[in-house]
Amino acid sequence: MTQSAVPRRIAYDQDEFALVAAELPDASVPRETGPLPVPARTRVFVIANQKGGVGKTTSAVNIATCLARGGLRVLVIDLDPQGNASTALGIDHEAGVPGTYEVLIDGEAIEEHVQASPEADTLWVLPATIDLAGAEIGLVDVPGRESQLLRALESLLAKHSLDYVFIDCPPSLGLLTLNALVAAEELLVPIQCEYYALEGVSQLLRTIDLVKGSMNDRLRLSTIVLTMYDARTRLSAQVAAEVRTHFRSETLRTAIPRSVRVSEAPSYGRTVITYDQASAGSQAYLSVAEEIAHRSIAARVQ
Numbered sequence: 001m002t003q004s005a006v007p008r009r010i011a012y013d014q015d016e017f018a019l020v021a022a023e024l025p026d027a028s029v030p031r032e033t034g035p036l037p038v039p040a041r042t043r044v045f046v047i048a049n050q051k052g053g054v055g056k057t058t059s060a061v062n063i064a065t066c067l068a069r070g071g072l073r074v075l076v077i078d079l080d081p082q083g084n085a086s087t088a089l090g091i092d093h094e095a096g097v098p099g100t101y102e103v104l105i106d107g108e109a110i111e112e113h114v115q116a117s118p119e120a121d122t123l124w125v126l127p128a129t130i131d132l133a134g135a136e137i138g139l140v141d142v143p144g145r146e147s148q149l150l151r152a153l154e155s156l157l158a159k160h161s162l163d164y165v166f167i168d169c170p171p172s173l174g175l176l177t178l179n180a181l182v183a184a185e186e187l188l189v190p191i192q193c194e195y196y197a198l199e200g201v202s203q204l205l206r207t208i209d210l211v212k213g214s215m216n217d218r219l220r221l222s223t224i225v226l227t228m229y230d231a232r233t234r235l236s237a238q239v240a241a242e243v244r245t246h247f248r249s250e251t252l253r254t255a256i257p258r259s260v261r262v263s264e265a266p267s268y269g270r271t272v273i274t275y276d277q278a279s280a281g282s283q284a285y286l287s288v289a290e291e292i293a294h295r296s297i298a299a300r301v302q
Helices: 056-071 084-088 100-105 130-138 145-160 173-185 201-214 234-246 262-268 280-294
Strands: 043-047 073-079 123-126 164-168 186-192 222-231 251-257
Touching: 043 056, 043 173, 056 073, 056 084, 056 123, 056 164, 056 186, 056 222, 056 262, 056 280, 073 084, 084 145, 084 262, 100 130, 100 145, 130 173, 145 173, 173 201, 186 234, 222 234, 234 251, 251 280, 262 280
Parallel strands: 043 164, 043 186, 073 123, 073 164, 186 222, 222 251
Antiparallel strands: none
């Protein structure tokens, strides 16, 4: 195996992964537009699905990378203690590396702990470490515990100019996910094209209704991405049709196909966009990002 083929995730102790200060753009400085349309204001997405293994983190990192490589300023907030989003974006997140935990528990500023991702010039990441596994307990006695991330994000956006923020959640509906739902305005739900595809989505929608009623009336289900689509099977087509029937306006036209390249890219500390841009999975995510960039926030939960 050549040196370039060695998975980057095993090289966290090398100099290229040394923690460096990532300077976010000043909110008061005018910006130039890129190939993709710049939103009128920052769009904050929470990417959630109670059902695991649906391509949630994969979608988060690849869509974020596509938008950033399209000329937009993007921040990914990793809220999953496993730190898979951090891994895929080439970010060091060993135990003790400051990140989401310090923001939620200690009230520290997001900009103090963001890292620049090597996947795109205008892509930043707030990493998650295993320390975040104890955040649920640590937040119990914190006043306004469900709004910790919202306050930190509002403070960040008052000083720094970003086009998109993506919050990647764990596959549960605990305090971490609740913080994300309170902080976001748009919900993106990846749904796999397999049996029981809608399992968990109904409970997630009930949680959204509760959050909207008491903590965040701005939250909207705006985007559904069909993942793991296999054109060779009738099941994938049936599931896709069912999802489009239930969520006609929210479901994107592009479906993400099953792809070996998509699955193996994170083991190299990369997204499929930079790992193999010519692959079917990469091209699908590029189309998804373009759809999202051209869609408005007007979608409503059905």
